[in-house]
Amino acid sequence: MSTVNSQQLSLRKDHLCALPFSGMTIGARGEVTLCCVSPEYPIKHLKDIPDLASFYNSAEMEHFRTAMEDRKIASLPACSRCWQKQNAGQADFMTDVNTWPSVSVDFDGDWELRKQNRPRPIRYLEYTCSNICNQTCSTCNSFYSSKWRDIEQEQFSEKERQVFFRPVHEIESLNDDDIQKIIEILPHLNQLTIKGGEPWADKNNITILNAALDVNPGCSFTIISNMQAVSASTFRMLEKVRTNDVKKFHLSASIDGIGKVYDWIRGGSFEKTVKNMETYYQVTGRQLTITPCISIHNYFHFEQILDYFADKEYVWGINLFNVAHGPLYVSPLNLPPLIFNRRRDALREIIPECARRIEKAGKVLFYESILNDLRLLRPFSLKDLRMSLQWMEKMNQIRGFRLQDHVPELREITELVS
Numbered sequence: 001m002s003t004v005n006s007q008q009l010s011l012r013k014d015h016l017c018a019l020p021f022s023g024m025t026i027g028a029r030g031e032v033t034l035c036c037v038s039p040e041y042p043i044k045h046l047k048d049i050p051d052l053a054s055f056y057n058s059a060e061m062e063h064f065r066t067a068m069e070d071r072k073i074a075s076l077p078a079c080s081r082c083w084q085k086q087n088a089g090q091a092d093f094m095t096d097v098n099t100w101p102s103v104s105v106d107f108d109g110d111w112e113l114r115k116q117n118r119p120r121p122i123r124y125l126e127y128t129c130s131n132i133c134n135q136t137c138s139t140c141n142s143f144y145s146s147k148w149r150d151i152e153q154e155q156f157s158e159k160e161r162q163v164f165f166r167p168v169h170e171i172e173s174l175n176d177d178d179i180q181k182i183i184e185i186l187p188h189l190n191q192l193t194i195k196g197g198e199p200w201a202d203k204n205n206i207t208i209l210n211a212a213l214d215v216n217p218g219c220s221f222t223i224i225s226n227m228q229a230v231s232a233s234t235f236r237m238l239e240k241v242r243t244n245d246v247k248k249f250h251l252s253a254s255i256d257g258i259g260k261v262y263d264w265i266r267g268g269s270f271e272k273t274v275k276n277m278e279t280y281y282q283v284t285g286r287q288l289t290i291t292p293c294i295s296i297h298n299y300f301h302f303e304q305i306l307d308y309f310a311d312k313e314y315v316w317g318i319n320l321f322n323v324a325h326g327p328l329y330v331s332p333l334n335l336p337p338l339i340f341n342r343r344r345d346a347l348r349e350i351i352p353e354c355a356r357r358i359e360k361a362g363k364v365l366f367y368e369s370i371l372n373d374l375r376l377l378r379p380f381s382l383k384d385l386r387m388s389l390q391w392m393e394k395m396n397q398i399r400g401f402r403l404q405d406h407v408p409e410l411r412e413i414t415e416l417v418s
């Protein structure tokens, strides 16, 4: 259960985000940002930062904190989106962050040190080592996945790359110096979040986690992984979760379907992924969370995901919050309104019913925000729907089998439109 236990933060949570007062985010290209929702506003590049702790206490970072303290958050381009949403009473990242125990627990002490112009340690770090990945999800691209890069280069014509807005992104990776800078700040972290690329596909994550689990087992860890391939050395590192008694180790597995639907969406093997999740539970003694990305490809396939994982011992809960809005051609919002709304209304009944079953099995289903998010925001466009179907055909070619053979609703829509 998340709680704000900081007096100073409670007083200011309507005009201040705790993240710049707690740490920073580092992207695969070395860009340092305030958080993961503002990648287009890098503050500096990691190669130009000799050490992260000094940078954290520098005037460059203080600029953001002072603006927030002076109620000028609206003037910060990186923060204006959160600020506008919070002001409109909508869910946003800033509101969520301000409830995290990992950023509030030391907030008062650090606030006091800051007032005395004394240095504070970095408490929060989110990083992505590289865009190295072993899957090619139908919702993703080469910005996040090196495997997508190969396919975009080899199996797409120039015209297709343009039509589907897929510039080929090169492989990007933090270097040894960058990794060392991260290792130096591990001892004082309250929260370490690792994204990707695919975390288990990059050995630098194993190096960093091996160090972090030894020097700071009290830290809270969050890792977002596809769980497609977990090497013996990764499992050896993960053994430390149990042996070092790491209490807060949260693994979120991105699972977008069951069986062949999973294989199609993710370009991986469902069976292997399940095996890895079982082994993860045996090795660490920790359950994991299933987090599907909801797209037009699995909009009619929810129940199967919920049913399959409802009683699995290795599952702690299922998190339904992530709707793919971009690229537009993977969004469920491209469906004809009648079909979209009929399904959404059915989900309003189906999901709470699933939640009750999942709760009975001692697990949790988070779903409140999803029912709110599944709302048509613009008029229907046949052109956009055709584009979604075109993308499915391209993916059918890449996978060597048809998604429509496993999702009858998509078969009907395809027949209707063609």
Ligand SMILES: C[S@@+](CC[C@H](N)C(=O)[O-])C[C@H]1O[C@@H](n2cnc3c(N)ncnc32)[C@H](O)[C@@H]1O
Binding pocket: 133, 137, 139, 140, 144, 195, 196, 197, 198, 199, 224, 225, 226, 253, 254, 291, 292, 293, 322, 323, 324, 325, 326, 327, 330
């Ligand atoms: C880019 S991945 C990186 C971590 C890891 N490779 C994985 O898939 O879990 C992070 C998350 O983004 C989700 N995702 C993929 N495509 C998306 C899209 N178009 N919109 C929103 N989320 C997406 C994935 O399902 C995953 O949970």
Ligand code: SF4
Binding pocket: 133, 134, 135, 136, 137, 140, 141, 144, 145, 148, 196, 197, 198, 226
């Ligand atoms: S596994 Fe993650 S990074 Fe890789 S293609 Fe899928 S969503 Fe993208």
